[in-house]
Amino acid sequence: MLEVRRSDVEYPDVEIVMKINGELKKVKVKPYERLIDVLRNKLGLTSVKEGCGRGECGACVVIMDNRPVPSCLVLAVRANGKSILTLEGLAPEGKIHAIQKALIDVHALQCGFCFPGVIMMSKHLLDNNPDPSEEEIREALDGNLCRCGSYLRFVKAVKLASKYLREGKTYFDESEVLR
Ligand code: FES
Numbered sequence: 001m002l003e004v005r006r007s008d009v010e011y012p013d014v015e016i017v018m019k020i021n022g023e024l025k026k027v028k029v030k031p032y033e034r035l036i037d038v039l040r041n042k043l044g045l046t047s048v049k050e051g052c053g054r055g056e057c058g059a060c061v062v063i064m065d066n067r068p069v070p071s072c073l074v075l076a077v078r079a080n081g082k083s084i085l086t087l088e089g090l091a092p093e094g095k096i097h098a099i100q101k102a103l104i105d106v107h108a109l110q111c112g113f114c115f116p117g118v119i120m121m122s123k124h125l126l127d128n129n130p131d132p133s134e135e136e137i138r139e140a141l142d143g144n145l146c147r148c149g150s151y152l153r154f155v156k157a158v159k160l161a162s163k164y165l166r167e168g169k170t171y172f173d174e175s176e177v178l179r
């Protein structure tokens with residue numbers, strides 16, 4: 001009798017459509033592909049980082065239909081028809097977002113590997129709670145691991161970003177900040 005092994009089965013591609021950083025994108029994916037792999041490898045959005053690959057570190061967080069999700073745990077087919085925001089879509093060309101400016105201002109920059117997830121989670125917090133307390137910031141970021149230990153500076157940065165945003169300063173010129 002012919003034995004069919006699981007690894008011999010060729011799964012057909014499925015076409016999905018997502019609104020990524022404001023632009024509609026069609027992409028062919030396998031039914032088992034993870035969103036993180038499609039974002040990084042098929043769409044070139046390499047800000048999305050893989051740390052643990054099992055929903056524990058927060059490095060891969062993107063905002064999907066206004067909710068932060070660990071993209072390592074989401075099948076790409078589940079993102080069909082959804083809006084996705086990654087760090088690449090946070091600010092227009094030549095600008096940086098208030099959260100990025102605040103991280104620089106409080107000297108939180110170390111290796112930066114965890115930053116994309118921390119920034120997306122902070123954005124979600126500030127979109128929903130423009131003036132969070134320290135406790136609320138800690139709670140929002142409690143799923144974001146930072147091997148460099150910048151936790152205290154993240155709290156300060158989110159406080160500062162919240163001030164910038166409440167003053168109407170959403171974007172800053174990249175050339176001014178990074179000179
Ligand atoms: S890589 Fe997704 S939560 Fe760690």
Ligand code: FES
Binds near residue numbers: 111146
């Ligand atoms: S800054 Fe290095 S992991 Fe957070």
